Amino acid sequence: MKKIAVLFTFLLLSQHLLAQTDGNYEYTKEFIWGINKNTNGGLIGGFMFRWSSARGEKKFRSIGFELMNVKHPKENRISNGQSQFIYGKSNFLYSIRAQYGFDHLLFKKAPDKGVQINFNYSIGPTLGVIAPYYVQDGNGDSKQFSFEDFPTWNSIARTGHVFEGLGESELAFGVNARAGLLFEMGAFKSNVTGFEIGALIEAFTKEIELMPREDNKAVFLSAYITIFYGSRR
Secondary structure, eight states, X not given: OHXXXXXXXXXXXXXXXXXXXXXXXXXXXXXXXXXXXXXXXXXXXXXXXXXXXXXXXXXXXXXXXXXXEXXXXXXXXXXXXXXXXXXXXXXXXXXXXXXXXXXXXXXOOOTTSSOEEEEEEEEEEEEXXXXXXXXXXXXXXXXXXXXXXXXXXXXXXXXXXXXXXXXXXXXXXXXXXXXXXXXXXXXXXTEEEEEEEEEEEEEEEEEEOSSTTSOOXXXXXXXXEEEEEEEEO
């Protein structure tokens, strides 16, 4: 991920050096939302929303929210012919993050073309929702199993329904910090599209048990890429 960030930065700086800001910025407010892929998530890690407002010619203040599904690195989805499930998993972790930070304009694109590059960073609180992972055994019992009484893999009929057991969730509190490079490639002044790459660290006040027989932890590190779309004025 670091090599990709360095490569993109080098290429874009060399090709768009003349697109640096001239001090007259064209918008003061921005809203973007995006789909996230990260090293602690699945195919889709989650979703982000961010509001930004100008605090200078090259500086923006941002307030953001993220909803992410955090997985254990040892999770492996398998199939027994009638269902797909994660053997030995006990809990989901849904991370709800609030973030306060700043965007610094590094390079501004030329009118209606080119690429804009921002460096951004944020910090904020995290609310972790620890929801039980339900599976249904051959007897029709659908519940959260411990590793000791987890059904044999060939007897699992299905996993729990969406939000099943959510009312039995526990909460965990923590903090998160993020830093990234944002590449904006929209062709219209009122719209913004692009992607962001970066890294995030998240720490909870207690260890989060996702898989009882594996090493569980309270601190999570991840690299991410977010594809986003939004508007500005």
